[in-house]
Amino acid sequence: MKRTQGVTIKDIARKAGVSTATVSRVINGDTKVSEKTRELVDSCLRETGYRVNPIARSLRSKRTHTIGILAPEFQNDFFMAVAEGIEEVLRTKGYTTFIVNSHEDPVEEEARVQLLIEKQVDGAIIIPAAHTGPYFTTLRDRGIPYVLVDRLIEGMDEDAVLTDNRKGAFSAVEACILAGARKVAFIGGDPALTPAKERFEGYCEAMSTYGLELDDRLIHQGDMHIRSGYDATRAILEQDPSIRFLFIINLFMRIGAEQYLAEHPEHGDLQIAAFDFSPISSLFDHAFATVRQPLEQIGTTAANLLLKRIEHADLPFPQVCRLTGELVMH
Amino acid sequence: MKRTQGVTIKDIARKAGVSTATVSRVINGDTKVSEKTRELVDSCLRETGYRVNPIARSLRSKRTHTIGILAPEFQNDFFMAVAEGIEEVLRTKGYTTFIVNSHEDPVEEEARVQLLIEKQVDGAIIIPAAHTGPYFTTLRDRGIPYVLVDRLIEGMDEDAVLTDNRKGAFSAVEACILAGARKVAFIGGDPALTPAKERFEGYCEAMSTYGLELDDRLIHQGDMHIRSGYDATRAILEQDPSIRFLFIINLFMRIGAEQYLAEHPEHGDLQIAAFDFSPISSLFDHAFATVRQPLEQIGTTAANLLLKRIEHADLPFPQVCRLTGELVMH
């Protein structure tokens, strides 16, 4: 079973009685072709069902019309929602996207960056696995533009698109306070990571704006996974069973919190505000408010920004776009 | 900012004082090279940090070492879990995977198949968007092997890997019966789609095995999405409020059911058995049992099967692998 290249521009050239250069021009919409020749070639193209060979084209032109998306995880609706937004924009602009997985691991991430370089992508959109990533600059060194999403890289000024985390956190915590909270416990994450850091800042800001004190015993740090949400919730409630409001910075830790609460019905009146809207948000027994990030919009914004970089549009550098999330009350 | 190809085999050849053919042989592990030459060339390769240009290689060799995954949706942990399994296997075998999205739409799916052909993938793994897909044969016509996942295509005998849906459904319904159910209501999907059809069969089989009658009024068909689970649950409970057990064939409809039940606390003792395990499965108020599909294993199995086809291993055709799920009790 061997792969056969179908019709080539050579075949078309012969059939139409023109040179391959002319065929190439027609295919690429070059204007310097007479109407007559264009029509002739076009009809041959159609008749034969010609399809360009992008590999040959890329070898010659040094452009692949391919964009790499580097994500830390596939089994994550949030990243995939961003990916869908990206893909939608790029596809309509004639680019193919191709998603690779860093498994939240900087070592793998570096290998994937190499892969993108090898595959000669025209650009990349990266959701960093960590707060550093010195190897990203190898992309720039090769002239491959890229845009960061969700997380910023320490000490590097890069194009980036992310949720306005401070504002989102502020509004969620504010909602708790307006609902009567005097104390709001907090479950956050590693402050080296942009979203965790900024959401904590938003929390602090809301508390201080309303004249409430921060209490270190009610501020816990998890690792964004389910188990740590469970553990932190227990720690908080054992510390102070009178807590009525809890702000959690992502969905997975919130699930952990709900698991703990399901086992401890004595905290039935605890209300949870959290980041990350999902179809199940309203089902949680303790759902109070949820910050819905504009994920698809983050994707489309990142894609459009990248396209501008690829086309060398005259934009100041770097561009950091913060998109506002929506607070959903339950 | 222009893309620069770094070191080429020409450079290496010059540096090592050999021909490009020899360099190519060394790179590709050809045995017909003297130990001495190999070492010489190898050291030049290392010193210069040479990297092959896969585009040039593909143009010549007609192989891309790229596998396409065609999925109906990105924001779906189940498909993505399969994709991770696939990717893991293929990566270690030196293949790059590239995922494209059909958006559950046969028209888009056909376009994506064309894309895979254009990209000259060496093979494809397809989660079909529907129960037909005449265009898949164009892959075979081109000599591109493929493996179906999750859904079979009507009237076509193809390599495929999927959960043993009948057995999974049987065990879930059986668990309900053993827990005392005399009636088990059913929420399924379009029987043209393999999983819906087979899960219904498993349901029927369990009922008849235990001498229970099927009651058409308790058998509803949804579209696999949340809303239809909500609607079907209401219909069933309005029909027969005494129902104590409900079997639902996927997670999303189950979420819909839970939403309905959250609004109708009078059905507090209803127990739900369902397909699709998730971290939130245990959180549902009505969780009774869940069938956990071996998703990663489906991915790895599909990838290995595909690799065998690519290497023209002598396998009977077609291969249909059914992997057994696990019943999780809550």
Add this chain to the structure above:
DNA sequence: TTGAAAGCGCTAACAA
């Protein structure tokens, strides 16, 4: 064991 040479299918100077 090694090298010379011919392309893979396409694009892009440069000429005409």
Add this chain to the structure above:
DNA sequence: TTGTTAGCGCTTTCAA
């Protein structure tokens, strides 16, 4: 407006 031509970087006969 069109054609000629020279590759892109690599693999792979074929000969030596």
